[in-house]
Amino acid sequence: MEEECKPIINTGLRGVTIASTKISDVNGQLGKLVYRGYLVKDLAENTTFEEAAHLLLKEKLPNASQLAGFKEKLVAERDIPASLVAALKTRPNESLPMDILQAGTAMLANHDPEINVQTREATENMALRLISKTPAILAAWERIRNGKDPVPPNKELSHAANFLYMMTGEIPNDEIIRFFDACLILHAEHSFNASTFAAREVASTRAHIYAAVAAAVGSLSGELHGGANTRVMNMLLEIGSPDRVEQYLNDELEAGRKIMGLGHAVYKVDDPRALILAPMSKRMGEMAGQPQWYEMSRELELKAKEAFKTRKNMDIFVNVDFYSASLYYSMGIPVDLFTPVFAISRVAGWTAHVLEEQFAEAAPKPMLYRPESDYIGDYCGPEECVLEPIYERKP
Amino acid sequence: MEEECKPIINTGLRGVTIASTKISDVNGQLGKLVYRGYLVKDLAENTTFEEAAHLLLKEKLPNASQLAGFKEKLVAERDIPASLVAALKTRPNESLPMDILQAGTAMLANHDPEINVQTREATENMALRLISKTPAILAAWERIRNGKDPVPPNKELSHAANFLYMMTGEIPNDEIIRFFDACLILHAEHSFNASTFAAREVASTRAHIYAAVAAAVGSLSGELHGGANTRVMNMLLEIGSPDRVEQYLNDELEAGRKIMGLGHAVYKVDDPRALILAPMSKRMGEMAGQPQWYEMSRELELKAKEAFKTRKNMDIFVNVDFYSASLYYSMGIPVDLFTPVFAISRVAGWTAHVLEEQFAEAAPKPMLYRPESDYIGDYCGPEECVLEPIYERKP
Numbered sequence: 058m059e060e061e062c063k064p065i066i067n068t069g070l071r072g073v074t075i076a077s078t079k080i081s082d083v084n085g086q087l088g089k090l091v092y093r094g095y096l097v098k099d100l101a102e103n104t105t106f107e108e109a110a111h112l113l114l115k116e117k118l119p120n121a122s123q124l125a126g127f128k129e130k131l132v133a134e135r136d137i138p139a140s141l142v143a144a145l146k147t148r149p150n151e152s153l154p155m156d157i158l159q160a161g162t163a164m165l166a167n168h169d170p171e172i173n174v175q176t177r178e179a180t181e182n183m184a185l186r187l188i189s190k191t192p193a194i195l196a197a198w199e200r201i202r203n204g205k206d207p208v209p210p211n212k213e214l215s216h217a218a219n220f221l222y223m224m225t226g227e228i229p230n231d232e233i234i235r236f237f238d239a240c241l242i243l244h245a246e247h248s249f250n251a252s253t254f255a256a257r258e259v260a261s262t263r264a265h266i267y268a269a270v271a272a273a274v275g276s277l278s279g280e281l282h283g284g285a286n287t288r289v290m291n292m293l294l295e296i297g298s299p300d301r302v303e304q305y306l307n308d309e310l311e312a313g314r315k316i317m318g319l320g321h322a323v324y325k326v327d328d329p330r331a332l333i334l335a336p337m338s339k340r341m342g343e344m345a346g347q348p349q350w351y352e353m354s355r356e357l358e359l360k361a362k363e364a365f366k367t368r369k370n371m372d373i374f375v376n377v378d379f380y381s382a383s384l385y386y387s388m389g390i391p392v393d394l395f396t397p398v399f400a401i402s403r404v405a406g407w408t409a410h411v412l413e414e415q416f417a418e419a420a421p422k423p424m425l426y427r428p429e430s431d432y433i434g435d436y437c438g439p440e441e442c443v444l445e446p447i448y449e450r451k452p
Numbered sequence: 453m454e455e456e457c458k459p460i461i462n463t464g465l466r467g468v469t470i471a472s473t474k475i476s477d478v479n480g481q482l483g484k485l486v487y488r489g490y491l492v493k494d495l496a497e498n499t500t501f502e503e504a505a506h507l508l509l510k511e512k513l514p515n516a517s518q519l520a521g522f523k524e525k526l527v528a529e530r531d532i533p534a535s536l537v538a539a540l541k542t543r544p545n546e547s548l549p550m551d552i553l554q555a556g557t558a559m560l561a562n563h564d565p566e567i568n569v570q571t572r573e574a575t576e577n578m579a580l581r582l583i584s585k586t587p588a589i590l591a592a593w594e595r596i597r598n599g600k601d602p603v604p605p606n607k608e609l610s611h612a613a614n615f616l617y618m619m620t621g622e623i624p625n626d627e628i629i630r631f632f633d634a635c636l637i638l639h640a641e642h643s644f645n646a647s648t649f650a651a652r653e654v655a656s657t658r659a660h661i662y663a664a665v666a667a668a669v670g671s672l673s674g675e676l677h678g679g680a681n682t683r684v685m686n687m688l689l690e691i692g693s694p695d696r697v698e699q700y701l702n703d704e705l706e707a708g709r710k711i712m713g714l715g716h717a718v719y720k721v722d723d724p725r726a727l728i729l730a731p732m733s734k735r736m737g738e739m740a741g742q743p744q745w746y747e748m749s750r751e752l753e754l755k756a757k758e759a760f761k762t763r764k765n766m767d768i769f770v771n772v773d774f775y776s777a778s779l780y781y782s783m784g785i786p787v788d789l790f791t792p793v794f795a796i797s798r799v800a801g802w803t804a805h806v807l808e809e810q811f812a813e814a815a816p817k818p819m820l821y822r823p824e825s826d827y828i829g830d831y832c833g834p835e836e837c838v839l840e841p842i843y844e845r846k847p
Binding site: 076 | 466468488515657666670819830832840
């Protein structure tokens with residue numbers, strides 16, 4: 058493939074192709090996202106998170122018996138050790154949930170019987186453990202910080218349903234389960250986004266998969282990445298009602314501030330995931346008797362598109378965080394858990410990328426990520442600075 | 453600056469300049485490493501870790517009163533909360549120390565009063581806390597896993613001496629302190645190495661500094677990065693005595709295996725840090741009555757250089773991990789703590805890079821790292837794959 062020559066200093070590698078992958082393809086112009094060849098829309102509408110995770114990790118959709126085997130393995134790994142729960146209980150209630158999830162992911166490594174085994178098989182086993190146990194950590198933390206005991210997993214439930222059950226202690230209705238399952242599929246993978254890149258970068262040193270996923274959790278926590286869904290919801294809460302949308306939008310644009318949930322590094326059209334999330338948000342809001350969050354979102358989308366066209370002569374598009382916020386809120390998920398919920402889905406993509414980074418058979422083999430930087434700092438004349446004894450240094 | 457156009461797919465960004473920095477400069481051709489203009493050799497021989505950390509974080513060497521103020525702040529942050537010690541006590545004794553350090557770094561965020569403040573000042577305060585508290589976590593863990601109580605910090609001691617004291621409960625002699633201090637300086641910073649790049653990548657999402665440093669710890673743990681010093685020592689232990697070096701070298705080269713501690717992504721001459729570490733390793737080995745580790749290292753260096761020249765007609769050079777291994781071993785540091793000890797030094801560089809990534813005044817401002825990938829996976833014909841119902845899928 059021919060690479061165009063672009064200036065790439067201090068541009069966050071934006072638009073620069075740095076690696077090949079077989080995991081997913083994002084077509085930002087057409088608004089298409091595929092996981093190993095399958096449109097995410099088809100997957101969200103017709104499969105389960107378990108099938109999508111199988112597709113990402115094992116490179117193909119499972120048939121019925123493969124899926125049964127895969128689910129059995131996942132179900133068997135749903136519990137977390139009592140000593141990890143004990144560690145969570147030492148944490149201050151006000152801890153940021155993403156920090157708890159990052160620490161919890163790192164601590165899972167302490168319990169993995171294959172932690173020192175550097176094979177594809179062992180790493181895939183660890184990937185399954187991560188996919189099953191990170192939701193358990195999050196659910197346990199939500200209970201613990203509210204003074205409740207963690208709920209043991211329910212083996213009869215799907216991955217999506219079991220997480221909601223472990224968090225609330227109640228089995229949700231089928232429509233909520235189906236919506237949440239679709240959300241987990243939609244957020245599972247998105248090529249070389251910042252958190253996945255962090256996971257691959259760490260994995261490229263031959264660090265184990267827990268270290269890589271913990272790094273990815275850290276990256277996802279940033280407000281320019283996964284943290285954006287929380288910020289969208291805080292914006293909706295600040296707006297308060299659909300009739301206040303226009304005023305809010307005008308005020309923000311006048312002040313030169315960013316509107317959360319709009320724009321994306323890759324998509325130049327509406328994010329295909331947002332198009333699936335929007336009707337779910339509408340339906341979920343109606344079911345929950347809180348239609349205003351979807352209504353505000355929709356109003357904000359339309360008015361923002363209009364305003365950007367008029368004021369800046371540019372098109373602006375909604376991204377994945379825009380409608381997931383109102384959807385999660387109507388489902389009763391606490392606002393500060395939106396980003397961790399993103400994480401327990403994306404862990405499927407992260408682990409698939411770690412497997413590809415460490416065990417891909419393709420040539421050239423991936424190499425340790427070690428870029429160069431351009432030093433623009435001080436020298437003292439043409440040579441290195443002379444080190445002055447401390448008492449001769451100026452203030 | 454003119455960028456050469458290079459193929460950068462699947463090459464780990466090796467040799468590709470992606471950002472500007474004022475923190476350090478690595479001249480791989482001349483074997484020079486400077487921190488903000490000062491040769492690392494001068495710093496290691498004439499300053500303390502505290503002065504080097506001040507240089508990295510605050511962009512200049514401190515004068516006497518600035519250093520006093522900086523040290524006072526660091527000393528005040530040396531303790532870790534009792535509930536964090538309680539969390540460490542829940543961890544299995546056989547946990548990998550780098551995993552403990554990654555989890556511990558993430559948990560430190562739970563206790564930081566400024567965790568939600570996104571200013572340079574708050575982030576610099578957090579950087580100081582990280583520099584002071586990560587050694588405390590490591591020392592506490594070494595005690596706990598051996599069934600001992602953590603040792604409270606000693607305010608009278610330097611940063612280097614206090615770590616050794618908290619780990620062993622004994623104040624080491626002055627020469628050991630001076631050597632260890634020099635090691636902390638030498639390992640503190642090295643531009644866009646893999647772990648620093650991970651820290652910057654996470655920080656570029658506007659995640660907080662703990663999340664970024666925890667990612668860096670994960671990256672450093674890999675055997676192709678910080679994990680190499682442990683592997684050098686295991687190699688020396690396997691060799692066992694200087695007279696077995698030649699046989700070992702021949703066997704490894706015949707088998708096509710890599711010799712640990714030789715070669716570097718950037719240096720094309722001996723690593724300037726190795727040249728400082730070697731005589732310290734020699735002296736420390738003599739003091740400890742274990743001269744064989746240095747002798748083996750030296751013999752291996754000479755014989756390997758000869759063998760690479762003869763067999764492959766290439767020059768090979770020692771890197772930073774080559775002599776730090778025998779040095780740390782003679783100091784009595786447990787082999788599996790070599791990489792964590794690297795981390796408690798490099799945290800100064802990581803935090804300086806996070807500050808630069810998030811608050812540099814230079815234009816263009818750093819952007820979220822979000823590269824692109826080239827999809828080489830499946831499509832089913834020219835279009836997306838058709839999703840078959842699960843019972844129609846082939847095995």
